[in-house]
Every structure is written in C-alpha cells, then in structure tokens.
Amino acid sequence: MYRNGQQFYGGDGLVKKGVENTIRNISRLGRIGMKETDKEIISMMIGR
Numbered sequence: 001m002y003r004n005g006q007q008f009y010g011g012d013g014l015v016k017k018g019v020e021n022t023i024r025n026i027s028r029l030g031r032i033g034m035k036e037t038d039k040e041i042i043s044m045m046i047g048r
Contacts, residue, residue, distance in 0.1 A: 001007060010017030014025045 008015040010021075014022065014029065016022050016025055
C-alpha cells in the first residue's frame with residue numbers, strides 16, 4: 001500500500017494512533033472476538 005501512496009491512519013478501523021494501541025486492538029480481536037469462531041471450527045472438525 002505504501003508504495004502506491006496509500007496508508008492507514010489512526011482511527012481507520014482497528015488502526016489507532018500509536019503502534020502499541022493498534023497491537024492492543026488486534027490482540028483484543030484475537031483474544032475476545034475469535035472465541036466463538038474457535039468453538040465453531042472445533043465443532044465442525046469433530047462433526048457436531
């Protein structure tokens with residue numbers, strides 16, 4: 001993206017001002033947001 005003159009700015013979706021804040025958002029997505037997805041994947045894998 002950057003090579004094409006495009007980039008994300010703080011406030012664009014999960015991107016926040018400061019890399020630490022962006023990482024915090026991504027971590028939250030993986031930790032909290034994916035819990036139900038993980039359960040569904042396991043259910044599909046074991047045939048429930």
